[in-house]
Amino acid sequence: MASGARVIIVGGGFGGLEAARALSRAPAEVLLIDRQNHHCFQPLLYQVATAALSPADVAWPIRTLLRRQRNATVIMAEVVGVDPGRRQVRTSAGTHDYDFLVLATGATHSYFSHPEWAPAAPGLKRIEDATDIRRRILTAFERAEAVQDEAERRRLLTFVIVGAGPTGVELAGALAEVARDALPGDFRRIDPASARIVLVEAGPRVLPVFPDPLSDYARRALERAGVEVMLGARVVDVGPDGVRLEEGEIAAGAVLWAAGVVASPAAGWAGAEADRAGRAVVEPDLSAPGRPEVFVIGDTAAVSSEGGPVPGIAPAAKQMGRYVGRLIAARLAGRPAPPPFRYRHEGDLATIGRRAAVVSVHGLKLTGYTAWLFWSLAHIYFLIGLRNRIAVALNWAFNYVTYQRGARLITEPAAPPPPPG
């Protein structure tokens, strides 16, 4: 094991992994702690939720990704708390001392002060969320085929997606393809293509981070795919049978949540002030105020760059991870600290479905087939390793040619939890 400064990184997402990698040649012992054993490629999670891909296509064991980095150790444990005075992280697997701490714990769904909505409207952050959503979608069609009552059948065949950011748009578009293309031939009593898919958005347009013309295109593409887009519509209640809007109720067989995120509780651990979204307000070098040895990165950090807030997306998390890793390496080498973190926006991509996507990269604006091809190639490129690239490409080719989905499994939560000890 390498000896040197002890760097603890909490979280094996895009930010945490980049931070670990940036320390590969530093005189440091890196300990990466995550409560799950895998890194998940969240941008494609909606494809697991809509039965196009398998969980293993978009996830990798964190320790395999750091296999060759001999100064990195990975443990799977739950962080219980941080003692910044003693410089210790308390976990379900013991207490660990650090010289530097990087908090990269990401974000989770926010239900606008209504946590009681969560069981009825899962969001999409983890592999388990994706298989949960997949189960709900497919189970609704199964129940609709089995049920006798017509009103109940209509309810079961109605799907509401709350929030029209990239995740909501991609879920709605993919769900429309499942209903219109993949399922119809398989059912006898219902017509899956008659399913009602409603995308509910409180703001005035879909994909608000994109330029206006691309938002317009995305809305029209969704509507062409058979998605009802409701703009300026505010959700006031969510329950197991549907949602209530200010304008009225929608009885639904499944409600999916893509409306808001809140940072994990790392701001408290770092002793930093939290913004409205729970993110730790950090210094320009991403350190916690008054704690130059504690850093917060990715969706957990609130930081501005060139006058605007840094968005909660994968490239931003990677850039922060790399920056902090290099900053720690510089300090350990006695080199001068790098200038403040500066975010470089690479662009925005979102897909609506078959041959329909929007791309806004460095002033380049694309829609339709070209954008879809760009989106597909970019995502294959960003996957890790040959196996997953081939697996995803194979599944997409299968999907494209046959209109089928290869992972249409309803799996139940396992009956007994793993034994303690």
Added chain:
Amino acid sequence: MASGARVIIVGGGFGGLEAARALSRAPAEVLLIDRQNHHCFQPLLYQVATAALSPADVAWPIRTLLRRQRNATVIMAEVVGVDPGRRQVRTSAGTHDYDFLVLATGATHSYFSHPEWAPAAPGLKRIEDATDIRRRILTAFERAEAVQDEAERRRLLTFVIVGAGPTGVELAGALAEVARDALPGDFRRIDPASARIVLVEAGPRVLPVFPDPLSDYARRALERAGVEVMLGARVVDVGPDGVRLEEGEIAAGAVLWAAGVVASPAAGWAGAEADRAGRAVVEPDLSAPGRPEVFVIGDTAAVSSEGGPVPGIAPAAKQMGRYVGRLIAARLAGRPAPPPFRYRHEGDLATIGRRAAVVSVHGLKLTGYTAWLFWSLAHIYFLIGLRNRIAVALNWAFNYVTYQRGARLITEPAAPPPPPG
């Protein structure tokens, strides 16, 4: 929807599917009921449990498999009971009338009158069992890496597989490969290759259905792979921390059960006598005694053919399904009933691991590389559809070349169950 005699098939495994297909041109309305939405290729389930394959590689939606058969309807529902007098099947989705009933509900694990052992020692029948076992195996290695206590680490790195039939042998061999080949480079504090893998068998040899020399070969191949084979060893207790044998205790991080099966409760539904393994004792034409319109097939049926009992394996279930489907079709067409069911044994295959397998087919006996190649090609052949064949072949090629496993995910049971209604 075709009209005609109402045939209800309960269970979409190998037997139930074959029965449905054999009725494709009969003047019948076929209703296939299963509590899961997918047909599972059980012979490869151990590869999901050992992280080589994804669930979707070995499972297909039942309704997709019967997509083109217009006289077949599939519903996902739980069968609550059968009323043979009224000829009705009661399910979680209403009551259904039948003219013919085919019970193909399979078998589940038997714990020798110790159902309390089940939570500590999962068996391998469903997709959920496989991901549960995968979680236990991978979690044991993760905990061993995180834990400080040496005795606890030794316990966590000990795996006990109970039962040395094909499933136990294949699990033990695959687990040895995970420990010796896939994991070592990924850990820093433990040596996964030092894991102790114990295959416990009460009988005098492994793979008892194979000829003696093949059993011997399999035992030696397992030992070469680093599996401890304990023959004539009887399990007297199983708990979350390991197993107790007559000879002493083995503290273990995971215990896997491959020792016995018991038929599902269909014997009671059919009004037939059950044998010791819970299987319905049926007539030579697989009908329930005194109920010529009720049939029991596959692992749920106890039937003899040419003086010997028909084994509980996939080819037998398929043959029974085809036989019963054709028998019902003959009756509907007013043709004479076929002669009694006659089982044709096609052979036995089992694999131990990389380039090691045993094959006993029509007097042909193979071991080693040739057997392994035969086993691999046969299993690719028996998979359904091009997508899954390519996916499995790709994963095997990846596994063969890199010694890695592509689906090393620890996934938790989803937090909230799906909403009711």
